Amino acid sequence: MPLPPPHGFTLIEAMLATATLAILGCLAVPVFSDLLYDSARAASVNTFVHTIFLARSEAMKRGSTVTLCSSSDGTACGPPGADWSAGWIAFVNQDRDEPPVHDADEPVVFVQGPWPQGRIHANRTAFSFRPHTQGVVNGSVVFCDPRGSTTARAVIINSVGRPRVSQRDASNRALKCPGS
Secondary structure, X not given: OOOOOOOOOOHHHHHHXXXXXXXXXXXXXXXXXXXXXXXXXXHHHHHHHHHHHHHHHHHHHHOOOEEEEEOOOOOXXXXXXXXXXXXXXXXXXXXXXXXXXXXXXXOEEEEEOOOOOOEEEEOOOEEEEOOOOOOOOOEEEEEEOOOXXXXXXXXXXXXXXXXXXXXXXXXXXXXXOOOO
């Protein structure tokens, strides 16, 4: 009586399957890493744009200046040149001070925590949105992750406070990230 065919894999078949899986895994890791960076950057950029729209609408609704500034603690504006990746706040700047200072009696309308995956740099210390006049709100905010300038995104705010997202700066030049 013949023996039944064996069930399972030979050692060579198992080694070939393992090698194939290892090669596919090595190819997938960089793509997956880029996907994670892109997702984190997009979420941070979208939150910043949302904050701009919120500040503009709150300024109109309240009939008062609403200021958006960097903040590492969620209560006070950061110093000039502060890294925005520590977070930011939007608050009703009732006394319209320049540079903006968040006073205890001024309501905070939005708080964003840090973005640890990258760095955020702005060419302004703060952006103030006024209810009925054009204000000094124009500027650019650049979002950089460890991949450098080639994958950076900028939020460009025009003189009436409308944001747009771009892969180039307001003068159509390539974006620059510190250290890249």
